[in-house]
Amino acid sequence: MVELEAIRTWAIVGLVVVGTFFLTVGTIGLLRLPNVYNRMHATSKPATIGAVAVFLAGFAYFGPGGAGLSSLIGIVFLFLTVPTGAHMISRAAEQTGVPFLGSVTWPGKSDDE
Amino acid sequence: MVAEGTIVPVVDAAIVLVVLLNLLCGYRAVLGPTIPDRVVALDAIATNVVAIAVLFAIKTGRGLFVTVSLVLAIIAFLSTVAVAKFVTEGDIIVMQE
Numbered sequence: 405m406v407e408l409e410a411i412r413t414w415a416i417v418g419l420v421v422v423g424t425f426f427l428t429v430g431t432i433g434l435l436r437l438p439n440v441y442n443r444m445h446a447t448s449k450p451a452t453i454g455a456v457a458v459f460l461a462g463f464a465y466f467g468p469g470g471a472g473l474s475s476l477i478g479i480v481f482l483f484l485t486v487p488t489g490a491h492m493i494s495r496a497a498e499q500t501g502v503p504f505l506g507s508v509t510w511p512g513k514s515d516d517e
Numbered sequence: 518m519v520a521e522g523t524i525v526p527v528v529d530a531a532i533v534l535v536v537l538l539n540l541l542c543g544y545r546a547v548l549g550p551t552i553p554d555r556v557v558a559l560d561a562i563a564t565n566v567v568a569i570a571v572l573f574a575i576k577t578g579r580g581l582f583v584t585v586s587l588v589l590a591i592i593a594f595l596s597t598v599a600v601a602k603f604v605t606e607g608d609i610i611v612m613q614e
Binding site: 413416417420421423424427430431434435443444447451452455458459461462465469470471472474475477481482485486488490492493494495496497499500502 | 523524527528531534535538541542544545551552553554556557558560561564565567568571572574575580581583584586587590591593594597598601602604605
């Protein structure tokens with residue numbers, strides 16, 4: 405029983421460290437990348453993975469009861485909503501005329517214009 | 518309990534680090550060249566706040582704050598969609614003629 409408790413402790417610590425690392429990577433990408441679309445890529449994928457790892461740490465801490473189940477629901481909610489929001493922001497940026505870098509074009513408009 | 522002595526310092530350090538990351542995201546939200554930049558930065562801040570709420574739930578052992586993080590995630594998604602639609606259309610709710 406003591407070994408199981410130690411494994412749970414190390415799982416929680418490892419998941420918190422991995423989540424914080426991915427949140428750090430997302431923030432560095434948000435600060436350093438040159439364009440709106442690249443920054444949106446940096447904040448949508450690594451920040452989502454970091455938040456999902458922190459949610460998994462919450463699931464490992466609270467067990468499969470009430471709060472752990474809420475953590476799993478949070479993971480599903482993040483995987484559903486973050487790509488939707490990122491897609492809507494990128495479409496709004498393209499419609500307001502934020503320029504692309506280099507030879508990058510919007511999908512479907514490459515040959516016409 | 519074996520767990521408390523090891524988990525709490527790590528979670529404290531993680532909360533401090535994510536708060537500093539939020540300050541850096543605030544730099545991009547203030548100085549972003551275009552409006553979608555600011556929206557992306559505010560979305561990243563909202564994701565970090567969700568992570569802070571879950572870390573606080575782990576630190577204090579209260580499962581209520583996981584539900585708080587879910588509500589924060591819902592508010593972040595709704596605000597992102599609303600601001601994107603406002604930037605595109607100019608109005609969010611339009612009356613049908």
